[in-house]
Amino acid sequence: MRSDDIPQDVFYDAAEWYAILYADDCTVNERHAWQQWLNSHPLHQQAWQRVEQIHTRFHSVDKTVASSVLSRQGTERRHLLKLLALMTLLGGGAYSVPWENYAADYRTAKGENRRWALAEGLTLSLNTDSALKRYDQDGKIAALRLLKGECLLESTEPYSLPFSTPQGVLTLNSPCRFDVRCDERESTLAVFKGEVLLHPAKQPNAVVRVSAGQQVTFTDAVIQPPQPVEGFRQSWLDGMLLADNMRLDTLMCEYARYRNDYFPLDDKAAALRISGVFPLQDDARFFSALTRTLPIIVERRFSWWITLRAC
Numbered sequence: 001m002r003s004d005d006i007p008q009d010v011f012y013d014a015a016e017w018y019a020i021l022y023a024d025d026c027t028v029n030e031r032h033a034w035q036q037w038l039n040s041h042p043l044h045q046q047a048w049q050r051v052e053q054i055h056t057r058f059h060s061v062d063k064t065v066a067s068s069v070l071s072r073q074g075t076e077r078r079h080l081l082k083l084l085a086l087m088t089l090l091g092g093g094a095y096s097v098p099w100e101n102y103a104a105d106y107r108t109a110k111g112e113n114r115r116w117a118l119a120e121g122l123t124l125s126l127n128t129d130s131a132l133k134r135y136d137q138d139g140k141i142a143a144l145r146l147l148k149g150e151c152l153l154e155s156t157e158p159y160s161l162p163f164s165t166p167q168g169v170l171t172l173n174s175p176c177r178f179d180v181r182c183d184e185r186e187s188t189l190a191v192f193k194g195e196v197l198l199h200p201a202k203q204p205n206a207v208v209r210v211s212a213g214q215q216v217t218f219t220d221a222v223i224q225p226p227q228p229v230e231g232f233r234q235s236w237l238d239g240m241l242l243a244d245n246m247r248l249d250t251l252m253c254e255y256a257r258y259r260n261d262y263f264p265l266d267d268k269a270a271a272l273r274i275s276g277v278f279p280l281q282d283d284a285r286f287f288s289a290l291t292r293t294l295p296i297i298v299e300r301r302f303s304w305w306i307t308l309r310a311c
Contacts, residue, residue, distance in 0.1 A: 006047050013037070014047040015085035016260065019078040036302045051085060078109070104131035104147055111258045111281070113236060118144075121157035126150070127181075127236050128258045150181035152234060154193075167220045171197040178210075179233045190215040190233040198223065241278045248272045248294065252308065255286065261304045268310035269296050 017034045020026055038044050108114050110129040118124050118134070119141050126132060130149025135142050144153070145164045153163065154177040163170040165182040176194025180187060189198060191210050198208040201220035210216055214226040215233065232254060235242035243251050249270035252263045258280050272294050279285045287298050287306070295311040 006043055010043050010047045011050075014044070014051050015082045017048075018051050018085040019082035022081055023078045033303050037304065040302060040305070105134040107131040108149070110260060113239075119159075121175075122155045122159060122161075123153070125152040125154075125237055127152075146180055146182050146187075148182065150179065150236075152177070152179045152237060166201075167218055168198060168200045171199070173197065176212075181233075186217055186219050188215065188217045188233075190229045192229065192234060235277070236280065239280050241280055243274050243276055243278065245273050245275055248274055248290075248296075248308070251278070255280070261306060264305075264307050266309045269294075269308050272296070272310065 017037060020030050021034055038048055106114075106116060106124065106126055108126045108128060108130050112129075113125060113127050115123060115125045122141070124132070124144075127150035130151060131147040132151055133145040133147055135145070141161070143162045143164070147166075153172075155161075155172055156175050158174050159172050161172045163172065163180070165180060165187040166184065167182065167187045170178075170180070170189065172194075174194045176196060177192040178194075178196050179190045179192070182188075189196065189210055191212050191214055193212050195212070196210045198210055198216065198218065200206060200218055200223060203221060208216070208223055210226065213229055215229045216226050217224045231242040231244055232246075241251070241254055247270065249265055251274060252265060255278070256263055274290070274293055276289060276293060278289055290296060290308075291298055296308050297311055299307045299309070301307060
């Protein structure tokens with residue numbers, strides 16, 4: 001099979017496993033999970049054959065790059081190993097690799113959230129698999145840019161600070177508390193306290209005021225009408241996922257952001273609605289709560305493949 005016949009998401013999975021296996025803290029359980037992934041589909045084996053070539057090619061790249069990667073530890077080393085794997089696997093398609101993310105000043109791994117005090121009266125919390133860049137001037141913070149993922153920013157002082165995503169710029173002009181999530185297509189801003197000014201990237205002269213209790217989703221040119229803030233936009237700070245009459249497929253999409261697992265649902269199960277508060281770091285409690293509340297069956301095919309179907 002030619003490499004261009006293998007779906008890109010399989011290559012991304014293979015790169016993820018490469019980063020895990022060759023990290024300095026790889027566990028026996030992770031190696032077992034990789035073996036299960038490898039044996040679960042021929043496409044996985046095809047992709048992994050290409051991954052095995054990386055070791056040979058890795059030492060032929062720039063010595064400085066190789067030394068830098070191997071000297072890192074933990075999460076940072078895994079990030080860089082995955083990047084190198086994607087460079088090899090995707091070849092010319094590697095333009096889509098998020099280069100900026102690896103140079104971020106603040107970042108989190110999947111399933112992790114962290115908090116930093118950026119300045120007096122200004123705190124940053126990053127949700128799962130997120131990256132943020134900080135820009136300083138004269139020794140002080142001058143701007144922030146969310147490169148991917150989600151963050152919550154809270155100020156108790158009236159900072160006049162530009163905060164950007166790929167789709168636009170937000171301006172803080174009063175003490176405030178807000179959450180921003182972005183991907184390649186759109187961003188969502190949820191304001192909990194104060195007011196934030198929103199400037200879409202392709203409409204720099206347009207200004208939209210987003211007040212406490214409002215949530216807006218926007219692209220670089222279009223801002224959707226404001227909606228009431230969804231509770232789960234800040235419940236992640238406490239390691240919880242708050243659902244308010246949420247479709248089950250939406251709930252599982254949110255939960256999957258914290259896992260490397262696969263959660264397929266049948267159509268009937270996907271359309272079920274649920275309310276409650278669910279833990280993000282405890283699979284047993286999470287799925288126990290689902291099966292107590294909804295008429296569904298949870299089946300674990302592999303350690304990373306969990307199917308949900310209606311009874």
